Amino acid sequence: MSGNNDGRKLLWRPSADRVESSRMYDFARWIEEEHDCELPDFAALHSWSVESSSEFWQGIWDYFGVVSSSSAHQPMSDEGMPGTHWFPGATLNYAENSLRAAATRPDEVAIIGEHETGQPQILTWSQLEAQVASVASWLRDLGIGPGDRVAGVLPNIPQTAVALLAAASVGAVWSVVNTDFGPGGVADRFAQIEPKVLFTVDGYEFGGKLRDMTGSYRALREVLPSVEHLIVVDQLPPESVGDIPEDAMRYSDIVASHAEPVYEQVPFEHPLWILYSSGTTGKPKGIVHSHGGVVLEFLKALGLHANLGPTDTAYFAVATTWMVWNMLVGILLTGSTIITYDGAPTFGGAQKSLSLVAQNKATFFGTGAGVLTMVERSGVVPNVQEDFSALRSILVTGSPLPDSTWDWVYQSVSDNVRLGSDSGGTDITSAFIGSNPFQPVHRGEIMGPYLGVDVQAWNAQGERVWDEVGELVITKPMPSMPVYFWNDLDGSRYRAAYFDMYPGTWRHGDWVTQSKEGTFVVHGRSDSTINRGGIRMGSADITHVVDQVPGVSASMVIGAELAGGDYYMPLFVVPEPGRALSDELKANIVTAIREHISPRYVPDEIIEAPAVPRTRTGKLLEIPVKKLFQGADPSTLNRATTEDAEVLDWYARTAQSYTARGPRPTE
Secondary structure, three states: OEEOOOOOEEEEOOOHHHHHOOHHHHHHHHHHHHHOOOOOOHHHHHHHHHHOHHHHHHHHHHHHOOOEEEOOOOOEOOOOOOOOOEOOOOEEOHHHHHOOHHHHOOOOEEEEEEOOOOOOEEEEHHHHHHHHHHHHHHHHHOOOOOOOEEEEEOOOOHHHHHHHHHHHHOOOEEEEEOOOOOHHHHHHHHHHHOOOEEEEEOEEEEOOEEEEOHHHHHHHHHHOOOOOEEEEEOOOOHHHOOOOOOOOEEHHHHHHOOOOOOOOOEEOOOEEEEEEOOOOOOOOOEEEEEHHHHHHHHHHHHHHHOOOOOOOEEEEOOOOOOHHHHHHHHHHHHOOEEEEEOOOOOOOOOOHHHHHHHHOOOOEEEEEHHHHHHHHHHOOOHHHHOOOOOOOEEEEEOOOOOHHHHHHHHHHOOOOOEEEEOEEEOOOOEEEEEOOOOOOEEOOOEOEEOOOOOEEEEOOOOOEOOOOEEEEEEOOOOOOOOOEEOOOOOOHHHHHHHOOOOOOOEEEEEEEEEOOOOOEEEEEEHHHOEEEOOEEEOHHHHHHHHOOOOOEEEEEEOOEEOHHHOEEOEEEEEEOOOOOOOHHHHHHHHHHHHHHOOHHHOOOEEEEOOOOOEEOOOOEOHHHHHHHHOOOOHHHOOHHHEOOHHHHHHHHHHHHHHHHHOOOOOO
16 A cells, blocks of 8 residues: 555555456457457546447447347437437346356356355255246246236345346346335335235344244235235244245245246346335335346446456345345346345444355455444454455445545455445446446545446536536436336436436436546535535535544534525534543534635534434435425425434434524534
């Protein structure tokens, strides 16, 4: 590790051998031969991928050998947004492409299912294919076919991956949430899509306790009247859980029957799954992605950027509700082994996720930033206890990684990993910007754009900006952009979500800075920006500094525009365990903001909080809290989407108290 003259801190640089052994390097050489061009580095490869967008995506198809029953007339209809049609005329199936390794490596491991105390469940490629075929055959016998919805309330276990692939096999549309959702949260998502089949589980271990799910079935059926068939994944001893209804099918009985694999051939843009917006201030929007779009995007993102292939073992620390779980299952497209885990992330210690990586000799680890920060703050030094010699890369997403955690990874996990921070969204079920096998790692920076993504920073006038904060926009279409929103018949909600500010250009809603070198820094959601005296600052830029102050466990800042032109900027601080928000700690926070950002951004008030409010996928709920302080009715909040509803209730009460008494100044 070393510093640079420009203040950037270099943490790691790939060797020439490592670059030249990557799939992205091989892909670049293949493109050079196919298109008679020269692509000496990542910048050249990326420029070609956006300037020759149609040829690039056709190249992904051809290089990875996408399995299809008919070919497209052309890769894309045009480059206009929204409305681009991809690979018209092509027919394929996501599950068929995901299970190709079963033909060539039937006895190698496809999925390792880890639990807190139970023995890992191992599925070879042939066993995985057989279970998918059996479940798909059963769905067909029930009359489930293309366009029907199949839903799951399931943890991160191998059977959940099987259920997704079986639904895709018959052309049905899949949707899943984690088992910590109550009936209200399930209904907010699934009632609108009206599933005919619901998968759930008899129980699972979490936090050292057995979670019996059998008592939830009646309530789930009551809020989902469209469900005609219930399938229970029976993974626990019958005596340890309640009774399974007589009219429910047991997963073990279904997979005990033999069936030949059959994959419904569907158009490229046929719906594959439905993901959801956060839904914190209303019912979540159903975001629909396609078979073909996901296949191409995952092959690019996971096969090229993550550099995954048949010799790799990959683990994402994730719950099924988060779109990153879909990426975990998507790793099967690359022929890699994946690890699932349905237990608590801190079972047996803060380092649980990293222990799973070491024990399984994983080469790739994906996680939310909060997991690594938690381990760092616990004081554990994982590489003293575990062997990470197999680990080649770590991908962090969900929120920015603190500077100290970048350093900690190289000191306490491994000094030979590519640590990448990638940023994208549920909207494209992938990333816009992130890491690649060619470039070095600098602390706090995202290496650059993903291939095929023409990502830029724009100011309010729609002009591209460099080295200053701007809106993250995409100027050319991607095949994994949503095909539509559920129940958005005229497309108005879709257009409003992405194309209102800059017609014809996708505005994602993130503030970013792009350097002339091409690297990015993400400052947070643009609708949660702090605007002090007309000068904008990303909220994450402020909390990034505050969180480094000794004694601070976490923080959140909002800027609320009030009646009469007033502006209120409170900072919520969660002290470290055993500490309180003392006057000394407040003074240290103010000093840090003054010295590292600007006196302009010293908050109006520093408030001790029990926790920061987050969604179930770890996103800060800045915007809903901001609306509370601007007078929104707390009843408009969707408590079912939050990680801890009581924490959100605390913010609602605090906002009401503020309205009644007004602010108390910091100084």
